[in-house]
Amino acid sequence: MREPVNTKLQPMPVELIRQEARFRGHLNVDELFLRHARFGGGMSDEISREVIWRRDAVCVLPYDPKRDEVVLIEQFRAPALFNNDRAWMIEVVAGLIEDGEQPEEVGRRELKEESGLDAIGDLLPMSMVYSTPGFCNERFYMYCAQVDATKAGGIHGLEDEHEDIRVFALPFAEAFAQWEAGKIWNSPATIGLLWLGNYREKLRQRWEDPRGRLRP
Template sequence: MRLPIHPPLPGQNSPSQVEVVQHNVRHQGFMKFSVMTLRHERFAGGMTPVIERDICHRGYAVAIVLYDPQADMLVMVEQFRIGAFAAGVNPWMLEFVAGMVKPGEDPAEVAIREAAEEAGCMPRDVRRVYTMMPSPGGCTEVVEIFFGVVDSTGVGGIHGLEDEVEDIRVHLVPAETAIALLDGDRVPSGFTLLGLSWFARHRDRMRADYGVV
C-alpha cells in the first residue's frame, strides 16, 4: 500500500525531487533491511549531497479497536514483543488486536480475521479511522487502524495460532480504565496509543450511535 501524497499543511508546497543512486538489500528474513544512497531536494532549492540511509522494510499492517458499547468495554490483548525486550522495556504489552496484511488481502477483512484469531470475537460495523507510519525515519511500515463493535460476553482466555508460536492473553478493559492508562503514560505501543486517543475523543458518540445513553 502507498499512502496518498498530500502536503504537510493545506496550501503548502514542499520539495518533491528524490534521486536514488543505489539501493542494496543487506538482509532478507522476517523483515528486509536495505541501504539506499540518494539525494533529495532542499527547502531552499538545489539538492543535498549524496547521503546513505538504512531502511527496515516492515510491510503493511492493521490494528483494530474492539469496543462493546453496551458493556463500555474494550477488548485488548497482551503478548510478548521482542522490540520492547531489546529496548529494555517490559515486553508483555497491552495492545489492540493487530496483524500483517499480505499482498492482495483486504485490510478490513484482515482486521476481522485477526480479531477472531487473537481475541475470539467477531467485530461488526468495521470502519477505518487512521492510517499511520510508526517510524517513518527508517521503516516502511504502514498501519491502518480500524474500529469495530463487538459483544464482549464470554470473551477472554488465551488465544493465538500455535504454528506461529502466538501466546496471547485477552483482557476486557473498562473504557475508563483504558483512558486512564493512556493519560498515565502506561501505553507504549504506538498503534494502541493512537487508537486509544481516537477512542477517548469519540467514545460518547460511539455509545450514542449504538443506543447507549
C-alpha cells in the first residue's frame, strides 16, 4: 500500500484533508481532497484531484557518436487508438524501476532487453521529467547511452510481457527530420532528440572519456 502524501516538503502550505483509494490494478488511482496556498494570498477552496500513481521509469536514448546515429524502437501502444492515431509509435528504450533498483541499473537492463545492445561506459544523465503531471505522479529518469549502432536491428522484447519491439538505427539528422515532420510524437523520444541536438557535438568530441561522461 502506498504511503499517504507528505505535504511538509512543499514550498507553500498544502492542507491534505483526506486521501482515498479509488482503483487498484495495473494502474492505481487515489483521490486527494485538499486546499493549497494561492499565489495572490490565502488558501484555495477544497478541491479534489484524482491521481494515477505508478512506479518511476527510466528512458534511454542509444547513440553511436562515431557513426552519428541514434537507435530507436517501434512498438504498439493501444491508447493511441482512442485518438485514431497510428498505434505503432517510434520511441526510445524505457522500463519501470522496481523496488531496490537504481535508475542506471534499470537503463542497462532495458537497453539489453528492448534493443539487444550493451552500453559502452556509464549512462549519461539527461534530466528527470514528469510524464503527465496533471494527473500522474510518474517520473522519467532520462539517459543517453553510447552504443555500437552497427549491432542494432531485429525484433526484441520479453515474451511474457507481450513485447514486440522493432529496433532500427538512423542518422541523427534523419531522426531529427522525422521529429520535425511530426512523425515522432512520443514525449521521451522528443526530449531525447532535442537534448542530443544540443549536446551531440560535445559528445562526439569528448566521449572518449572511459567513464562515459562529458568532461568539463
